[in-house]
Amino acid sequence: MDGTAEEWAALETHASTCAACGQEIRAWKNLSLVAAELHEEWDSPTLWPRIEKALTAQSTTPESSWWQQAFGNWLLGSLRWQTVAAAIVLVALTGSAIWFASSSKKHDGLQNQALLNDRTVNEVERAEAAYEHAIDKLDAQARPQLENSSTPLMANYREKLLVLDSAIADLKSQAGMNPANGHLRRQLLAMYQEKQDTLEQILEAKK
Amino acid sequence: MGSMRLALPWGARISSQPGYREKRVEPSEFTRAASEPADRLSSNDAALASACRAGDPRAYERLYHLHGSRMKSMARNLLGTSSDAEDAVQETFLKIQRGFASFRGQSSLATWSFRILINTCYDARRSRMRKKEVAQEEPEESRRPEPRAASAHPSLRIALERALAQLTRHQRDVFLLYEVEGFRHAEIASMLEISETASKNTLFQAKKNLRQMLEAPRSTAAEAR
Numbered sequence: 001m002d003g004t005a006e007e008w009a010a011l012e013t014h015a016s017t018c019a020a021c022g023q024e025i026r027a028w029k030n031l032s033l034v035a036a037e038l039h040e041e042w043d044s045p046t047l048w049p050r051i052e053k054a055l056t057a058q059s060t061t062p063e064s065s066w067w068q069q070a071f072g073n074w075l076l077g078s079l080r081w082q083t084v085a086a087a088i089v090l091v092a093l094t095g096s097a098i099w100f101a102s103s104s105k106k107h108d109g110l111q112n113q114a115l116l117n118d119r120t121v122n123e124v125e126r127a128e129a130a131y132e133h134a135i136d137k138l139d140a141q142a143r144p145q146l147e148n149s150s151t152p153l154m155a156n157y158r159e160k161l162l163v164l165d166s167a168i169a170d171l172k173s174q175a176g177m178n179p180a181n182g183h184l185r186r187q188l189l190a191m192y193q194e195k196q197d198t199l200e201q202i203l204e205a206k207k
Numbered sequence: 208m209g210s211m212r213l214a215l216p217w218g219a220r221i222s223s224q225p226g227y228r229e230k231r232v233e234p235s236e237f238t239r240a241a242s243e244p245a246d247r248l249s250s251n252d253a254a255l256a257s258a259c260r261a262g263d264p265r266a267y268e269r270l271y272h273l274h275g276s277r278m279k280s281m282a283r284n285l286l287g288t289s290s291d292a293e294d295a296v297q298e299t300f301l302k303i304q305r306g307f308a309s310f311r312g313q314s315s316l317a318t319w320s321f322r323i324l325i326n327t328c329y330d331a332r333r334s335r336m337r338k339k340e341v342a343q344e345e346p347e348e349s350r351r352p353e354p355r356a357a358s359a360h361p362s363l364r365i366a367l368e369r370a371l372a373q374l375t376r377h378q379r380d381v382f383l384l385y386e387v388e389g390f391r392h393a394e395i396a397s398m399l400e401i402s403e404t405a406s407k408n409t410l411f412q413a414k415k416n417l418r419q420m421l422e423a424p425r426s427t428a429a430e431a432r
Contacts, residue, residue, distance in 0.1 A: 031414055034363045035386035039280050040289075047279075047293050048271055051300045052264060058301055059262055155337045162330075173309060 089197055090190055097189040116180045124185045131192035138199035145202055157202050164195045256316045260307045267300060274317055277388050278324050284371075284383050285328040295331055299324040318397040325380060325398065370420040378413035385410050 015022035116124065146158055171188040178184060258266030275296060282292035302323050310319055371379055380399060384390045385406075390398070392406040399406070 027418060028414065031367075031417060032386050034360050034367055035382070036389075037360065037364050038284055038368070038383070038387045039389075040283055041276050041280060042289060044279065044289075044293055047296065048268065048275070050293075051271065051297045052268065054297060054301055055264065055267055055304055058304055150336075150340055152337075152341060155340055158333070159337070162333075170309070 090194055093193040094186060094190045097186040097193075116182045116185065120182075121179050121185075124189070125179075128185075128188065128192065131189070131196065135192065135196050135199065138196060138203070142199045142202040145205075153205065154202070157198060157205075160198055161195065164191055164198065167191050168195065252316050253312065256307075256310065256312065259303070259316075260310075267304070270303075270316070270320065271300065274320060278321070281321070281383060281388055282324060282328050284387060285325070285379075286331060291331060295324065295328050298331075299327045302327060314397040315394075318394055321384075322398045322400070329376070366421055367417065370417050373420060374413055374416060378409055378416065381406055381409040382413040382417070386414075 011021075011025065015025045146154055146161070168188065168191045171184055171191060175181065175184045175188055255266055255269060259270065278296045278299065279289070279292050282295040283289055286292055286295060299320065303320055306323065310316075314322075371382065374382065377399070381395055384395045384398065385392070392403045392410075395401075395406045396403045401409075
């Protein structure tokens with residue numbers, strides 16, 4: 001009911017003379033009234049103490065990136081052969097990404113360069129865009145298979161994609177603030193490649 | 208406008224419940240933050256965010272007292288039970304604490320928190336579905352929905368709950384946030400990272416679909432003759 005007071009007044013005036021419109025308006029309003037009853041409030045005297053305790057416990061544990069924790073937990077919990085395969089692919093592609101980043105021109109004398117120059121940043125961003133385009137296409141093909149199947153394998157793939165998407169979003173956000181950070185860019189490229197491979201595996205499983 | 212008569216007495220006047228429904232038009236910490244430029248938090252919101260980021264436990268408690276009730280209600284409607292809802296709210300606060308490093312104030316603290324809550328609830332739903340996939344089917348009695356508080360229109364409410372489950376996730380979220388929890392479209396847009404127009408369109412589609420689901424088939428009366 002976001003209309004202005006004037007709009008509602010005009011509508012109510014019309015509804016008073018038009019039975020069909022009046023009924024329509026009453027139906028929409030009644031839906032809203034019943035919906036409001038779905039709001040529930042109840043006492044939870046133990047909830048805040050539980051939350052407070054958990055927050056305190058969490059604040060005293062060493063920090064690590066949440067997606068590293070989630071991805072690590074996924075690696076521990078998933079099917080073994082997929083975990084091993086994913087780890088091998090990740091290591092291989094991280095190495096490829098490092099080679100890619102190091103193939104651009106650097107100043108002489110600089111070794112283990114962590115910062116990318118402008119030209120390399122542009123190249124990396126183009127590569128990232130190409131990955132995103134390819135992934136979008138694969139995602140469109142794989143999505144029906146993922147959403148319509150309830151097998152443990154597909155459930156596993158769904159979980160993996162969720163973790164990858166969150167990791168990609170997190171890395172993109174960090175890379176956005178530090179575009180020349182080669183380490184972040186390499187991790188992001190590795191995640192894109194992992195997601196692409198996962199979608200390809202899903203399509204393979206469909207056959 | 209269409210003129211389909213609903214089997215349920217949607218066309219009849221239902222007396223409104225006083226109190227809660229009036230809250231949408233009142234200024235609130237949500238609406239003040241939502242109406243401000245997206246790149247600036249209100250001073251209260253900024254102070255609370257700053258205190259949370261600094262790890263002040265009283266700040267988190269303030270956040271809980273400000274928004275915990277609505278968070279519990281939203282989670283209850285997404286997850287079905289009050290205990291699952293409370294677990295989701297707890298998990299949300301933990302994620303808020305972990306995620307403060309990435310909170311840049313592009314939205315209000317409340318809309319950011321609700322965004323996390325909604326994602327947490329859907330994660331919990333997926334987790335529950337995965338457990339059902341690998342576990343034995345539970346006995347029918349244990350899956351009975353938790354009874355709700357007394358309602359002025361219990362049968363309508365039950366019908367609406369069932370119809371809501373058939374909406375898309377997006378439509379259900381917008382409907383619950385707008386019609387049940389009383390948020391404005393500007394706030395919903397920030398929570399769900401969509402435009403205000405998209406929020407309004409989605410709500411319209413959701414309500415249209417709900418009405419269609421809750422209406423009796425037109426041919427019922429004709430077939431009965």
